Amino acid sequence: MSSYHLDHLQYLETEAIHVMREVAAEFERPALLFSGGKDSICLLRLAEKAFRPSDIPMPFLNVETGHEFPELIEFRDRRAKELGAKLIVRTVDEAFAKGIAHPTPGQVSRNQLQIPVLLAAIEEFQFDCAIGGARRDEEKARAKERFFSFRDSFGQWDPKNQRPEIWNLYNARVNPGENMRVFPLSNWTEMDVWEYIKKEKLEVPNIYFSHERECYRKGGQWLPVPPPHTDATKPDPYAGARPKANDTVKKMVCRVRTIADMISTGMIESKTETIDDIIAEVSAARVTERGTRADDKASEAAMEDRKKAGYF
């Protein structure tokens, strides 16, 4: 084997850096979707590698459901500050107030409601491109996604009419009002993400490591018990998402494998203290990462339907 050789992580890295620089060069107003989760943590390092010593030439954008893990929010805000980036946060609650979105009767999860909030943010800031951390190995509909994924002026994805993507020549052209979603981690697997986090010594929020937490059993998953409702002047945002009297509640040593918000994230019992422990656990896992995501369990085409409507 020649000494001029990239291993798989170096290959995935150079591919992602190339994609990020194409975004910076081709779009006028790009944004980077940063949630504080493990995939977007990798995106930030890739942005540093693509653009340093210059500033990262785009703001970070995050859409909050209002049900976030507080640890994640703290981490997100701190990282954005450390990198000197502008962080834009838009929330489902604000969208309710503005009438952009409306609560779905009987539905506690606000996962779907992130769609109108994201689309409104894109319109508000005239973003022509949003970089996201989605990976093709996550889910079947995502397996069909392009690096540069075109969205029409309604934010819709049309999987049957995707632009062919050939060599490394990405067609980044959009008309006013249309936009592009770009996924530099398209070819990464869950394992690649953790190996990269290890290699780059990246900090991750502590909820990825085992900790003690009260959880309750629902829909075949252990969901975290939401924080207590303290402000009596407002309705309980977690109403309907609290354990019922006959639900099994237990204190367990657990962690998250993938993060949505507290309503959609199943906790897994685990004793992992280091990144190496997580890598060992992921390689021994017998279910996929998104097997712990309640939002994907709605139907076999749950992700496809949300993506067509403009989801991340």
Place this chain on the structure above:
Amino acid sequence: MPHTQHPIELLRFNTCGSVDDGKSTLIGRLLYDSKSLMEDQVEALEKSADITGGGQINLANLTDGLRAEREQGITIDVAYRYFATPKRKFIVADTPGHVQYTRNMVTGASSANLSIVLVDARQGVIEQTRRHTYIAALLGIPHLVIAVNKMDLVDWKVERFQEIRDEIEDFLPKLGGFHDVKFIPMSALNGDNVVDTSKHTPWYEGPCLLHHLENVHIASDWNFGTFRFPVQWVNRPNNPTDHSLHDFRGLSGQIASGIVRKGQQVVVLPAGIKTTVKDIWTYDGSLAEAFCPQSATLCLEHDIDISRGDMIVGLENLPGRASDFSARVCWMNQRPLQTGKKYFLKHTTQTVQAVVTAVENKINFDTLETMDAPGTLAMNDIGGIKIRTAKPLVFDGYQSNRLTGSFILIEQGTNLTVGAGMLAPPLEAVKPEYSDFAI
């Protein structure tokens, strides 16, 4: 999935063939038998088996992820799958066989090291077989596997396998290009010769598919010959508070081919100015040398006006520079190619306007002969064209450099990607004046 040892090499391959040749089933089989499937995926498969598979697990449902695909039992778009064995990591592009989706095959195959063309042993070689093999050769994919599938349905007859092999070997010389070609008799549905060697083929002495994928030599697939660096993004921190950054001017990009060393002389094209590489800057520190396909930021000795779309190259084996080209193009849109109409052409890191001045010929996939002056190219046609750009391009022939010899055509207005083009070698190399940089 054992991960005790880190797989060090990444192999990208695509599968193609006609409808119902069993492409998706083959990938499903590779994932299933190499234990790369998770319990919830198997569970989802079993759930959908009742609807589409008549109670039997349908391995194709693993890759056919969209609703319409499951309903119609076809693959609409390129599906990407990932799996690993202790030896290698794999990126699989499952590309559709329907003729109207040939453009997706080009998409899936353009970045592959290896193509698997499936042939239904009962049907033998058909137009799609020739088309896909031709496209693989045209795209410069180094390694080819002909998977003769459904051998169980022809009673594992060696004569049938040999017949198909002979027919393909008959037209392969017309295509040229492949480093190696492997014929494997198999049954993807039953798993024969996919991950495990079949007991039905005592007459076959070659490897099973996975063994071949794990061992085919790919280290020399990259082009280390001549240095090409299309400038992607000009890196100017413009930081007034930090003096060390104030004068920093870097040229960021991904090395398309070759190797660059600190202190090396280079030529900046199209300006034709010779200068020296002062530094190879990366986030992880300066490098003494960098090679393709690494991403890097080059700092040059002289402050030359350079922007995105320019190319930095080594002094040896200079590329061509022209605004009239011959190329082969695969047409990808319902609206046929129109000569005289303006398209955008994206080549390396720049986009220019272009006009197709003539369609010289088109491939007939039944005979693999070219027919002259077809007038136009329709969706899924491949043919030779003459094209003129509004601005000269610095380029190489596709056969010697996949990244500096390729382009896409974009329809103006709709912004659809309508064509994938491969440039013929330059008639002559660019002749820079070679005056050293002087103010």
